[in-house]
Amino acid sequence: MLPTVLYYKNNKALISLLNTIKSKVSLSRSREELDVVISELKSFPGGYQLKTKVYWAIFTGLLLATTVFGYWDWSQRQYFQQSTWIIIAIGGLLTVLAGITAYYPHHLMSKVSHALLQRDGLLDNNLTLVSFNGKATAQQFQQRFSEFNRGNYSREIKELFKGSYQGDEYSFDYHYYHFHYVDERIVTETYTDSNGRVRTRTRREYDHYDRYGLILPFGLLRNFVVIGFNLPGAGKATYKPASNRFNRVFKVIAASQIEAAKAMKPTVVVAFEELSNVLSKINFEVNDAADLCLSFADKDLIATPNKVNISEFDAFIEALEGEQEFEKLRATLSHVHYVMTKLDSNF
Known part of the structure; x- marks a missing residue:
């Protein structure tokens, strides 16, 4: 779960609500308990639309910047310098963080939506x-x-x-x-070692x-x-x-x-x-x-x-x-x- 400090205004409040509902849905065992959760969702004062365009824009900008600056630094001597690796590491980390920040709200909403519908379906069918x-x-x-x-x-x-x-x-x-x-099974395979000798080895594989x-x-x-x-x-x-x-x-x-x-x-x-x-x-x-x-x-x-x-x-x-x-x-x-x-x- 990402910290809500990375988000702003309605996004922040909606993500906080979704996380709360996610926990309560998993604990609900009756129609009455699920109705309380649904009422909490209905009473949310903000909008139910997530606005993540700015996060995707930041992700795209960081990806392009990391690529451009990394290539420019490499092109100075035609090999990877320490500075090149630093640009790739920092830029890559920030790009991944931006991508996760953009993706997580929609993933959370999809997961909570399915959990609510699934629990409602179970109760509708007396399960x-x-x-x-x-x-x-x-x-x-x-x-x-x-x-x-x-x-x-x-x-x-x-x-x-x-x-x-x-x-x-x-x-x-x-x-x-x-x-x-x-099921656990033992697999035997043949290979050639560094001296050119043919050897066998075994390993365990698991089928689910x-x-x-x-x-x-x-x-x-x-x-x-x-x-x-x-x-x-x-x-x-x-x-x-x-x-x-x-x-x-x-x-x-x-x-x-x-x-x-x-x-x-x-x-x-x-x-x-x-x-x-x-x-x-x-x-x-x-x-x-x-x-x-x-x-x-x-x-x-x-x-x-x-x-x-x-x-x-x-x-x-x-x-x-x-x-x-x-x-x-x-x-x-x-x-x-x-x-x-x-x-x-x-x-």
Whole structure:
């Protein structure tokens, strides 16, 4: 965060307000708390437009001056003198500072705008933040679902929200999570040393991955998996329905072919085919406690669809006061509900 002393008049007051709102938004847990933050934004006495042309003009002037004086000093002897390096160092430092000063207010406003819209969207969709320990929660989930047996180096839950769904036949609470895991691998490479001898050396490389999903009590099946993405230790398919389209994307693993056939009715098969058009790399895993983990690679289920900025104040407030809908989340929850309604109750 840059000190506001670098700014003047309305810019200074607006940047101070944005920093305050940024902190309060991250702490808000209810509609009432967020409304207090929005009221503070509405009551700001100044304008919501940042005026940074002068900062960009200073940045451009410093960049040109550093280039011109640096080149002129170098041209005196056709090599870099101490004075040349001093001009480049001082001019470069001032240029970078001017560039950051010009860029930071707009970056801050964009960040705060997104944070407000995102928190508003979460509340509109009845999602609340859950307090958790990232690594401990990942370990707990790993004990319940094969989905979390990923990452030979580290596993961590990055986000966790609690929500509720009200359907025509079934209602349920669920958790939405963001799971991050890291694989460590040893890479061996061959090189030639300074004496011309061929040698080998090894180094460790780390690959980072992210998965997202919903966890909820399912109750209608046990030890049943529809796999659309590699699932550690899943084994071979138990049952294949008649649909070639389904079989190209998924495989089904159950305790027996009979249970798999009872669950994978034609209507359920079609539902999974349609879900594959909404989500990517899907796994539908029901454990022995009849809890469901529906996992996928999509990171935008709870992303606000609005891109409006605070500087467009009337449109921004209109977006906050309207109802945001997370369409992909709704479609995913509807799929779960639909599958529930189609399953027999005698599993």
